[in-house]
Amino acid sequence: MMGPLADLARPLLLALDPEVAHEVTLRALELGAYPRCASARDRALEVTALGLSFPNPIGIAAGFDKDARVPDAILGLGCGFAEIGTTTPRSQPGNPQPRVFRLVPDRAVINRLGFNNAGHAAALARLKARSKRGIVGVNIGANKDTSDRAADYVAGIDAFYDVASYFTVNISSPNTPGLRDLQAPDALDELLGRVMAARAAKVAMGALQRPIVVKLAPDIAPEDVEPIVAALARNSVDGIAVSNTTLARSGLSDANAREAGGLSGRPLFNRATAMLARVYQATDGKVPLIGIGGIDSPEAALAKIEAGATLLQLYTGLIYEGPGLIGRINTHLAKTCAERSVISIGELTGTGAAEWAAKPLD
Incomplete structure (x- = not known):
């Protein structure tokens, strides 16, 4: 029943100011007014x-739940993971x-929120209160x-270490002046030397080693990709998120x-992919x-x-397609695995990378 109601709500949300619509959506999720779908447990989708x-490769990208208000609702929508x-x-x-x-008309969004x-x-406080x-x-x-950006990232590692499944170091937002400069090798x-040292200090005290992901922009010059990736490799990052907005x-x-x-949104797809x-x-x-x-x-x-993604994150697509998109993607991925006679969706990762890498960034 909640699925059809979500479909009915979507045009009403699109009639509202975008930030108002976003707040209405968060409050609905906080109240439990959303179509529940247990995370798809098809063995082929496990990653x-x-x-x-x-349980499946689908998540919702950062920016949707900035303040950890609804991570459990995101999981309840059928996502395999959430990121606050x-x-x-x-x-x-x-x-x-x-x-x-x-x-x-472009199925897109432009934002200049600026890490509000x-x-x-x-x-x-909200993450500590989770019981699920x-x-x-x-x-x-x-x-x-801030006068010391690296110190702010270290503070994030220190603050959330006991409650985070993993960390994403966001150096790719275009809306904080100078932030993307941190992508230079x-x-x-x-930056990563200090972040990894903060993690090592936690591990030395007996904590588990939390994975560190770095999120890159889609606007990196082609000649800069390899030096940036080399810097990430030198610092032993656990994953890379590609990409932020353009x-x-x-x-x-x-x-x-x-x-x-x-x-x-849709106009970003070719460049980001x-x-x-x-x-x-x-x-x-x-x-x-993480493909975004x-x-x-x-x-x-x-x-x-x-094209190379192990995991996926959505956001703008949900604005135009609604939460049912999550289930449709998982169903399609599982069906594709069966049709191609592969045991796991991971077997398809990178099978089209050469073709996609040859495409222009437009």
């Missing part, structure tokens, strides 16, 4: 990556409104006005295309990749896996 066992954040040490309001713009969140303490199981990652970032070495604007038809900020494939090739397929960007159909999800 072992980052030292964790995922981006969270920063201190609360911050983000950029001035309006700062989120739908491009409906309630800070570490608020998210930590399930994989919940924590996406960490730096405050806009020398800056990466300095500053590119080619092929858009909506008047909102002129707005500043990061573009997500080609970048994913290039990163897959640069790592020789040895590092688990423009997944709004089961076919797009499968293409992202074939």
Whole structure:
């Protein structure tokens, strides 16, 4: 019954201001007003990556649940994992409104939110109060006005170490000035050296070793991919998320295309997937990749896996397709495994990487 109601609610949400609609969605999830679907347990969909066992490869990307308000509801929608954040040490309001713009004909969104969140303490309190199981990652970032960005990431490791299934180091948002500069190899070495040292200190005290994922932008110059991946390898990251939103604007038809900020949704798909494939090739397929960007159909999800993704994250596609997209993707992936006579969806990872890597970043 809840599924049809969700379908009816979607046009009503699209009629609201985007940030208002997002808050309404979060409150509905907090109240339990969503279509429940146990995480798909088809054996073909199970993924072992980052030292964790995922019931299926689908998650919702950071930015949806910045303050850890609804991770269990996300799992209840049928996702194999959730990721909260981006969270920063201190609360911050983000950029001035309006700062989120739908491009409906393009099935896209532009946002310039700027890491608006309630800070570490608020998210930590909610995660500590969880009683349910399930994989919940924590996406960490730096405050806009910090004097030491690396220290903010270390603070995230320290704050959430006991409650995070894994960490994502977000250095790819276009909406915090200078943040993407941390993707330069020398800056990466300095940042990740401190992050990994913070993790090592926890492990030395008897804690489990939490996986560290680094999230990259889709706008990296082609010649910079290999040096960046080499820096990530030097620092022994456990995974790479590809990608965040883009500053590119080619092929858009909506008047909102002129707005500043990061573009997500269908127009990002080709760029993000080609970048994913290039990163897959640069790592020789040895590092688990989280494929993000423009997944709004089961076919797009499968293409992202074939390009090199081990896990997937959705966000903008859910705005236009609704929560039923999660189940449709899992069903399609399981069906594809059966049709291709493979035991696991992981056997399809990277099978189309060469073709995707050869495509232009447009």
